[in-house]
Amino acid sequence: MSKIEAIVLNEEDAKITEVYGANRLELVSAINAGGLTPSYGTIKQVVKSVQIPIF
Incomplete structure (x- = not known):
């Protein structure tokens, strides 16, 4: 399986x-x-909304 x-x-x-x-x-x-690095609020929202790794 390829990585995307x-x-x-x-x-x-x-x-x-x-x-x-x-x-x-x-x-x-x-x-x-x-x-650029997103705001803390954006990071927090995205982390809560998906199950895949975020960098």
Whole structure:
């Protein structure tokens, strides 16, 4: 089975990506600036909303 990692920006992106088969997520903010560390609140929301690993 192949591994799929997807870049996501928020909880909605994370849920959709997990449903479509991603094995792990790269959670970022400011993707147009190359991807920065998201806020604590965003991290907390995303961690609660999916079952796959988040980096």
